[in-house]
Amino acid sequence: xxxxxxxxxxxxxxxxxxxxxxxxxxxxxxxxxxxxxxxxxxxxxxxxxxxxxxxxxxxxxxxxxxxxxxxxxxxxxxxxxxxxxxxxxxxxxxxxxxxxxxxxxxxxxxxxxxxxxxxxxxxxxxxxxxxxxxxxxxxxxxxxxxxxxxxxxxxxxxxxxxxxxxxxxxxxxxxxxxxxxxxxxxxxxxxxxxxxxxxxxxxxxxxxxxxxxx
Numbered sequence: 001x002x003x004x005x006x007x008x009x010x011x012x013x014x015x016x017x018x019x020x021x022x023x024x025x026x027x028x029x030x031x032x033x034x035x036x037x038x039x040x041x042x043x044x045x046x047x048x049x050x051x052x053x054x055x056x057x058x059x060x061x062x063x064x065x066x067x068x069x070x071x072x073x074x075x076x077x078x079x080x081x082x083x084x085x086x087x088x089x090x091x092x093x094x095x096x097x098x099x100x101x102x103x104x105x106x107x108x109x110x111x112x113x114x115x116x117x118x119x120x121x122x123x124x125x126x127x128x129x130x131x132x133x134x135x136x137x138x139x140x141x142x143x144x145x146x147x148x149x150x151x152x153x154x155x156x157x158x159x160x161x162x163x164x165x166x167x168x169x170x171x172x173x174x175x176x177x178x179x180x181x182x183x184x185x186x187x188x189x190x191x192x193x194x195x196x197x198x199x200x201x202x203x204x205x206x207x208x209x210x211x212x213x214x
């Protein structure tokens with residue numbers, strides 16, 4: 001648009017991120033009763049295990065909330081063994097299940113908290129079935145925004161979670177992301193509030209599609 005406005009020759013052929021095979025649709029629908037599905041998208045890299053632990057601290061503050069269902073999106077290159085090694089010391093127990101057609105492989109459980117279901121792969125359909133995504137900075141969360149799903153952004157560890165990086169991310173994705181900060185208790189309260197704000201969620205979804213040029 002900028003080039004065309006300034007008499008340049010330009011054509012838009014799409015956003016490579018949104019052509020990624022990883023977000024294709026296989027026509028699967030995810031649901032857990034009539035609850036809002038909140039999907040955890042920690043990363044597809046080695047920091048995913050630590051990022052998941054960060055997300056679970058917020059979930060612990062929410063406790064039992066019958067209107068919400070948690071699903072962890074596990075990238076195929078990650079291992080449940082390393083996830084267990086990171087989360088078991090925090091009091092989370094992994095209960096395995098037979099792999100089914102939708103990629104469910106088990107769940108994480110802790111006393112006083114709603115279980116976190118784990119889905120291996122099927123990223124595109126899982127995101128399309130979600131009301132909200134709990135994520136960090138990264139390509140996966142940019143794809144989430146492009147699919148029209150709001151992103152509730154947490155600060156993690158490492159180079160991609162500096163405040164400078166997060167502010168750059170905000171410039172890129174605008175109001176399609178909600179940046180959470182403060183104590184885990186405060187963040188949990190903001191997450192619940194956002195889920196109850198349908199008007200805000202709709203506006204975030206539309207902004208994400210616009211920002212990612214879909």
